Amino acid sequence: MLRFFEYVGKPFVLLIEAFGKVILLLVSTISWMVRPPYRIHEIFKQMEFVGVNSLPVVIITGAFTGMVLAIQTYYGFKMFGGESLVGATVALSMTRELGPAITALMVTGRVGSAMAAEIGTMRVTEQIDALYTMSVNPVQYLIMPRVIASIMMLPVLTIVSDFIGIVGGYFVGVRLLNINSGIFVARIIEFVALSDIVNGLIKSAVFGLILSLVGCYKGFGTFGGAAGVGRATTQSVVISSVSILISDYFLTAVMF
Amino acid sequence: MKIELLNVCKSFKGQVVLDNLNLTVEPNKITVIIGKSGGGKSVLLKHVIGLIRPDSGSVFIGDDEISALNDKKLNEIRKNFGMLFQDAALFDSMTVGDNIAFPIREHTRFSKAEIDVIVKEKLRQVGLKRVTQKMPSELSGGMRKRVGLARALALDPKIILFDEPTTGLDPIMCDAIDRLIVKTQRHTNATCLVISHDIDSTFKIAHKVAMLYDGKIIEYGSPDKIKWSENPVVKNFIAGKSISKH
Ligand SMILES: Nc1ncnc2c1ncn2[C@@H]1O[C@H](COP(=O)(O)OP(=O)(O)OP(=O)(O)O)[C@@H](O)[C@H]1O
Ligand SMILES: [Mg+2]
Numbered sequence: 001m002l003r004f005f006e007y008v009g010k011p012f013v014l015l016i017e018a019f020g021k022v023i024l025l026l027v028s029t030i031s032w033m034v035r036p037p038y039r040i041h042e043i044f045k046q047m048e049f050v051g052v053n054s055l056p057v058v059i060i061t062g063a064f065t066g067m068v069l070a071i072q073t074y075y076g077f078k079m080f081g082g083e084s085l086v087g088a089t090v091a092l093s094m095t096r097e098l099g100p101a102i103t104a105l106m107v108t109g110r111v112g113s114a115m116a117a118e119i120g121t122m123r124v125t126e127q128i129d130a131l132y133t134m135s136v137n138p139v140q141y142l143i144m145p146r147v148i149a150s151i152m153m154l155p156v157l158t159i160v161s162d163f164i165g166i167v168g169g170y171f172v173g174v175r176l177l178n179i180n181s182g183i184f185v186a187r188i189i190e191f192v193a194l195s196d197i198v199n200g201l202i203k204s205a206v207f208g209l210i211l212s213l214v215g216c217y218k219g220f221g222t223f224g225g226a227a228g229v230g231r232a233t234t235q236s237v238v239i240s241s242v243s244i245l246i247s248d249y250f251l252t253a254v255m256f
Numbered sequence: 257m258k259i260e261l262l263n264v265c266k267s268f269k270g271q272v273v274l275d276n277l278n279l280t281v282e283p284n285k286i287t288v289i290i291g292k293s294g295g296g297k298s299v300l301l302k303h304v305i306g307l308i309r310p311d312s313g314s315v316f317i318g319d320d321e322i323s324a325l326n327d328k329k330l331n332e333i334r335k336n337f338g339m340l341f342q343d344a345a346l347f348d349s350m351t352v353g354d355n356i357a358f359p360i361r362e363h364t365r366f367s368k369a370e371i372d373v374i375v376k377e378k379l380r381q382v383g384l385k386r387v388t389q390k391m392p393s394e395l396s397g398g399m400r401k402r403v404g405l406a407r408a409l410a411l412d413p414k415i416i417l418f419d420e421p422t423t424g425l426d427p428i429m430c431d432a433i434d435r436l437i438v439k440t441q442r443h444t445n446a447t448c449l450v451i452s453h454d455i456d457s458t459f460k461i462a463h464k465v466a467m468l469y470d471g472k473i474i475e476y477g478s479p480d481k482i483k484w485s486e487n488p489v490v491k492n493f494i495a496g497k498s499i500s501k502h
Contacts, residue, residue, distance in 0.1 A: 118349070121348075122347075125343065125345060125348070126341050126343060126345040127345050127346070127347055127348070129302075129307050129341070129345065130339070130341060130345040130346075130347070132306075132307060132334070133305050133307065133334060133337060133338075133339040134334070134358065134359045134362060134363075135331040135332070135334045135335050135362070135363065136362055137327070137331070
């Protein structure tokens with residue numbers, strides 16, 4: 001019986017422990033934000049990596065998400081003559097949910113994994129130790145810029161995704177499925193409130209925090225050579241993705 | 257600055273690496289630590305700069321107990337240090353030039369032009385030319401090591417730790433690096449702690465030699481004292497003979 005509890009309880013304890021460590025890392029990251037040097041150059045470098053370089057993948061996924069949404073809702077709504085609401089449905093789904101979520105998941109795969117791999121490699125090749133010996137704090141030099149850049153760039157990417165998704169929906173709805181263009185746009189303006197967009201962006205900022213913090217945490221704790229780097233990278237993507245979807249539920253429940 | 261290790265013990269997962277080790281490194285001298293591969297030399301060096309904390313015992317740098325300081329104080333003290341890692345530990349996302357400039361940019365207010373001059377000079381000292389724009393991955397192992405050396409010397413530190421500075425270099429380059437260490441020490445009057453496998457170069461550069469064996473310093477003294485040591489382990493190590501424990 002004790003064995004059983006040990007078996008069931010251990011992962012749970014480990015989970016809580018890991019969660020605590022991530023929170024500690026967050027606190028340490030925040031405390032390094034307010035101390036000079038401010039690493040502006042590093043922050044811009046990371047903003048380029050997280051933001052600019054993610055644009056192509058965000059544009060493609062955003063466009064196709066909007067397009068498929070348009071098709072799906074069209075076939076559903078046609079049954080009761082609601083085709084005119086396709087535009088509004090696409091726009092609401094994109095801004096409130098799919099824009100932030102799809103963007104965060106894509107960026108996790110592209111950026112979160114790269115953070116874990118890069119910092120993990122620096123750990124196992126003693127580059128992080130080298131930073132310490134040069135009196136440079138790796139949390140400030142490596143982690144803080146990545147977290148800040150992710151929190152700032154995820155909302156920007158999400159806006160792009162929202163917009164491109166709606167354009168994609170427009171293309172499919174108006175051009176391919178012959179919904180009246182005026183009505184398509186009018187319904188969007190009628191139904192989508194500013195708060196829908198803003199709340200989606202707030203969510204995306206939280207997702208940016210999660211994916212960068214988890215990626216950096218996993219990378220920073222890497223041990224065991226190349227295999228260890230691989231493990232850290234995989235785990236960071238899995239943990240980030242799951243955490244993003246779970247927190248998405250709770251954020252949505254609270255905000256909308 | 258004086259370096260002192262007092263009753264330092266360190267184990268990794270039950271494997272004892274340092275076992276009640278005592279060592280006093282004289283200030284403004286070159287001390288070479290010799291000992292067999294896997295004997296704990298790198299671990300010892302990392303204790304001196306606070307990268308590893310002892311399980312018990314203490315490490316003093318000057319009057320500060322580095323093994324008990326908080327991160328902030330530790331950072332202050334480390335500004336006196338330069339360290340060459342065994343595998344160089346170059347930042348692989350930066351060019352060679354940026355690697356060497358990194359500690360200078362972090363801790364001084366030199367202009368870009370001044371830093372360029374220092375970087376060039378340090379690279380020249382370690383016998384490298386036209387590599388400033390290369391990435392570490394484009395260099396050979398020996399070249400990486402020398403870039404690491406240039407980076408360790410970039411700020412003219414008061415304490416310099418070298419983890420096998422000449423391993424992997426050709427004989428002529430070995431000699432050049434040995435000379436560089438001696439010259440640097442004479443110039444800056446730094447305290448140098450060098451790990452070496454190479455008996456010849458050890459006797460060439462050392463003011464003092466310490467032999468690490470079984471987690472302890474079993475012999476310490478001038479190169480002559482080590483050369484004529486009666487201790488069979490030391491004798492065999494210097495003669496390059498393998499010893500059986502029985
Ligand atoms: N981080 C670590 N975790 C676990 N064991 C370690 C760690 N670092 C070193 N060791 C162990 O400590 C012992 C001493 O290692 P160390 O690197 O100090 O040897 P060394 O004397 O520098 O050898 P070499 O001359 O080959 O570099 C080794 O047996 C190694 O397995
Ligand atoms: Mg070693």
